[in-house]
Amino acid sequence: xxxxxxxxxxxxxxxxxxxxxxxxxxxxxxxxxxxxxxxxxxxxxxxxxxxxxxxxxxxxxxxxxxxxxxxxxxxxxxxxxxxxxxxxxxxxxxxxxxxxxxxxxxxxxxxxxxxxxxxxxxxxxx
Numbered sequence: 596x597x598x599x600x601x602x603x604x605x606x607x608x609x610x611x612x613x614x615x616x617x618x619x620x621x622x623x624x625x626x627x628x629x630x631x632x633x634x635x636x637x638x639x640x641x642x643x644x645x646x647x648x649x650x651x652x653x654x655x656x657x658x659x660x661x662x663x664x665x666x667x668x669x670x671x672x673x674x675x676x677x678x679x680x681x682x683x684x685x686x687x688x689x690x691x692x693x694x695x696x697x698x699x700x701x702x703x704x705x706x707x708x709x710x711x712x713x714x715x716x717x718x719x720x721x
Contacts, residue, residue: 602632602664609671625672633657633665637672641683648687652694659699663706666691670709675716682720685713 605628612621626637634655643651657665666688673684692710695701 599660599664602628602661605632606664606667606671609668613671622672625668628668633661633668640669640687641680645686645690648690649694652690659695659701662691662695662699663701666695666706666709673713675712677720682717685717685720688713689717 605624609621609624609628612618612624629635629637629640635651640648652662669684669688669691673681673688675681689710692706692713695706
């Protein structure tokens, strides 16, 4: 539980940086959190195939709370610019939401709204 609280505090700080317009600092924090807390580099996350990312999620076997934190972290990085990076992020987010729903039986209104937004983004980009 302490780990989840620590992640939530770090995520809140990153959200604050983004809201303040300190985008580079927020991006550095996101990348550091991905590496240190989730064991993956942003470049590796972006460049791996959906199948490889599913294997990564299966191997890490994150508890539902930590997996939800990963989704929040990646969603913080995601925006709706039609770029390759954001498309790759959207694909990974879909896999996380699917894992939360199927494996952990976790569905919440925020994630449902984000899933809908991401599906619309991917439909526009395909």
